Amino acid sequence: MILEIFNVFFALTVVLITCYMVRHYIFTLTVLRKHNHTESFRVHALHFQPSVTILIPAHNEEKVISKLLQKMTELAYPKEKLEVIVIDDASIDGTGKKADSMAKQFNYIKVLHRTLMEGGRGKPAALNAGLKKASGEIILCFDADYLPNSYLVERLVAEFANPRIGAVQGRPVVLNEPQNFVTRLITLERIGGYRVDQEARNILKLIPQFGGTVGGFRRLIIDAIGGFDESMLTEDTDLTFQVYLEGYTVSYVADAECYEEAVSTWKAYWRQRHRWALGHMQVCFKHFFKVMLSSKLRLRQKIDGLLLLGIYFMPLITFSAFIVGLFLIITNSLIIDTLWFPVILSFYSFVGNYAPFFEVAVGVYLDGRTRVQWLAPLMFFSFIYNVFICGKAFIDLVTCRLIGRKTSWQKTDHPGYGRSYIKNPVASAVIE
């Protein structure tokens, strides 16, 4: 009886894993096909210039905030339609002072200081505070460690010329890739996730994700849903689903590139991914049935949305399938032998989007990169690490629910070394 239950469980998990693998294979083929059949030239609706507010939540970001604000002054978007609000979220370092000095020089830069009493409760709370001061029709968000190029705002905002677009997402590119092994792996993950995954979901009109930075949304949507849900650790994923449930869509703009500083230690990686995993799980519980029953989503969007919601559960499901499968094989009771293969295959995936190695390989190919491709076999170790991260996140979520405790925000540290890794003078000129 127990063996039969195990066999059924194993078969069900393998079916789920196979669904994800097929989904990503379709994504990969879709992007390759588009790459072969379309020109990269893209017409932007440059005549469309609504008022824009850029929100920059910053909690102890003195090492990176000046450079970002400097980049903000170099944006080509008309300054009379631009407003930059730095939310100094209870910083105890020089973040506020540095932002103030920029605000004195440029009248479109404003600083909102939050005291230790009211601030430090996470990004959604900081964004909500910023929204109260924001006057733009379109709200863009940037994390403090990002470096936009001069035309980024135009590229992002142009998408809103289409009234059905509720939110927009650009492409983050890792700046400190050569720093070490962790940053190189994150680069691969970003390439797989944005160059293929987001792009394919955009082409197939599924659910491209708003990533919380290098992106934005319509003011009227955030007002309609009553601001960001401060109990969510991944307010971006939450907003993505809110946008779709309101009847709008999210657009991904591949050529709106922005440069980020990736975490560079396994410890920082753990903290960041733990928050993402916990936040995604929260969003999954919040929106699962709403997505399933929504009349505003098409069937394929519902399927994609549900698969997207479950992504951070997959390492746990895969790992339990591995353990159960191992037991069934050892006890000679596995009914269908071939089911074992997808389980092993899925160990070569990145967890953030469940992008398997072939998706990453194609993303790297499309970007015209070669050597970073050789790290693909090491995705296996990243996956194993993420099994523990997601396991811990799941336990934390269950514990919080059981004892009624609130989940706490964990800040990602940005040491500000990113720019020192720019070796290419052309890239340097663009970014600098």
Place this chain on the structure above:
Amino acid sequence: MLKEQRRRSMKRTINPLLSILCSEIIVGCLLVSNRILSVQSTESLVFLNLFCIPLFIQLKGASTVKEGMLAIGNLICLLMNTLFYYLIDSIPKILYYNKAETLIYPILNLTWMVPFLSIGFSFITRQKMNRVSK
């Protein structure tokens, strides 16, 4: 001009021959694994081909290079699976012998398949970039 024309006509003759050769290698590998080796080896080869063909078709570049890569992949697959077959065969026949293959084959196969694809893709990318720079 004449040299260029001769080169093109040579290419036109050699390319189909190379394609036939690559197809023969792939079919040959499948037959050998099916006749001599285990079912798992044939499954690995079938998976490799089903998985790679739709991907490789979409990549930019000479078809002979892509077919060549696929043929090399099949040869490596056959070679590795022969090794795995004899490796498993050398394990003392204990109670769960039959299932050792099920357990180990996918793990071992993916340890070479993923690096092979990543190196293959980087090779094709390099070719693409060289062509663009020319």
